[in-house]
Amino acid sequence: MFETVLVAGRGEIARRVIRTLRRLKIRSIAVHSEADAGLPFVSEADDAVLLGPADPAQSYLDADRLIEAARRSGAQAIHPCYGFLSESAAFAERVALESLIWIGPSASAMRSMADKVAARRMMAAAGVPVAAGTDEPVLDVDAALAAASRLGYPLMVKASAGGGGVGMGAVHDDASMRTVFVSAQSRAERLYGSSDILLERYLAGARHVEVQILGLNDGRVLPLGDRDCSVQRRHQKIAEETPSPAVGPQLRARLFDAAVRAGTAVGYVNAGTVECLVQPGSDEFVFLEMNTRLQVEHPVTELVTGIDLVEEQLRIADGQDPTFGADPPPPSGHALELRIYAEDPIRFLPGPGTISRYAEPSGEGIRVDAGYQDGNVVTPFYDPLLAKLCVWAPDRAAALARAAAAVGEFVVEGPKVNLAFFSRLLADPAFASGDYDTGLVARMAEDYKAVTGKAR
Amino acid sequence: MAPSGDMEERRVAEEIRAEMVANVWKVVAAPGDTVAAGETLVILESMKMEIPVLTEAGGHLVELAVNEGDVVQEGDLIARLD
Secondary structure (H helix, E strand, O other), X not given: OOOEEEEOOOHHHHHHHHHHHHHOOOEEEEEEXXXXXXXXXXXXXXXXXXEEOOOHHHOOXXXXXXXXXXXXHOOOEEEOOOOOOOOOHHHHHHHHHOOOEEOOOOHHHHHHHHOXXXXXXXXXXXXXXXXXXXXXXXXXXXXXXXXXXXXXXXXXXXXXXXXXXXXXXXXXXXXXXXXXXXXXXXXXXXXXXXXXXXXXXXXOOOEEEEEXXXXXXXXXXXXXXXXXXXXXXXXXXXXXXXXXXOOOHHHHHHHHHHHXXXXXXXXXXXXXXXXXXXXXXXXXXXXXXXXXXXXXXXXXXXXHHOOOHHHHHHHHHOOOOOOOOOOOOOOOOEEEEEEEEOEOOOOOOEXXXXXXXXXXXXXXXXXXXXXXXXXXXXXXXXXOEEEEEEEEEOOXXXXXXXXXXXXXXXXXXXXXXXXXXXXXXXXXXXXXXOXXXXXXXXHHHHHHHHHHOOOO | OOOOXXXXXXXXXEEEEOOOOEEXXXXXXXXXXXXXXXXXXXXXXXXXXXXXXXXXXXXXXXXXXXXXOOEEOOOOEEEEEO
């Protein structure tokens, strides 16, 4: 096993990876920007290297500085966490060229999934269902309007090189296509350096269900479980649970089969996630995207399986077998993750600030992965995730009750925080029933407006 | 984004202030513009999120206090409408 691993992330995920490294007696090297010097992931690592200023381009996204940090610290491997360079095939390739180990899939598997247009074609060929959409990149508004007249509305406008819901927009007619296409394209260019756009059938009221896979060195791809990520604001997840209350045994078997096909088609080795949309009122689903890295919401799978996914990632990258035998342990119980963000609980607008008081809930079935502690400054430079409140219980009702109590105990003062949203979510009849979809948060906002007479 | 000015009966200049620490990503409007209610004046960026700063009421944009690339603190003046 590796002696020293460089952790190329920040906040809660870097801290979480470092925790596993320490348990396995592997030396951990944190890298950080000037703005993050006071955060727990820096002090908890065995060693820390300052990369540069707060601007990610001069710190967490600077490949040269990361490689240099790995060299100087004697690291044999790099764990990419999520975000930043974690899905950069070019960086994964560079790491290999520098004779370092990339704790993740091959650069070629990453590249296959990075371009959504190409990934769609490859998935369809592998027998994975895909939504109706464009098979070539859409380059301008006229082409988009022509494609829309062929496909029909509603459609989702996506950056082909994007992911995670950033810069996406649903369009219902030519007028909204004109506006959304232009803004999506400018964002795509700015964020991903490619203005290629993909149009796909927009499934209103769909559920977002994903499958955690683990590709082994012997070529097998194992499904470890599903996660329901339908609680979203701005097309981005804020709460996840496993197992999905919308998925029965037959649908689960088909989702797992599709995920294994997707992973196998690209020769996937290490941990990854195949995201799908399940159509409302039916057991049909389509491929959404594959995330070639550890997901933010991986802890819920860990809570029901007892697997440490970071440990499995390390073992696989080191050429070893997983910790379990022939088959992964079957999941037991129900787990929930709530993303505690530095943003207000109604409009979800970010609010950085200094944490003046911080107290985590604890107890049976409670796990908190936090990036901050008392006195830390939440800066405006990075995403607003403060902590993940994860809860396990023998069944869903008990998990929701345990989560509600834990939300009530969680204290964050200083920055804005969305804890109050989760109190409303856990009390919401649709969420409590398990019968909800990606429109839930927007409907909750409407209800809130109707009850309180205010939108903010 | 703007203070609502509920207490004022007379129509006075409307000041639009930043609600959070943010970078000014894009300036959309220009001084002298006549803007409608709900129109985007500038787009801020904080914590990887784009936040459009909208007018609450329509009017005449007399001052735009920020430039692209500026950092604004909570409460900083962004624009003044007449």
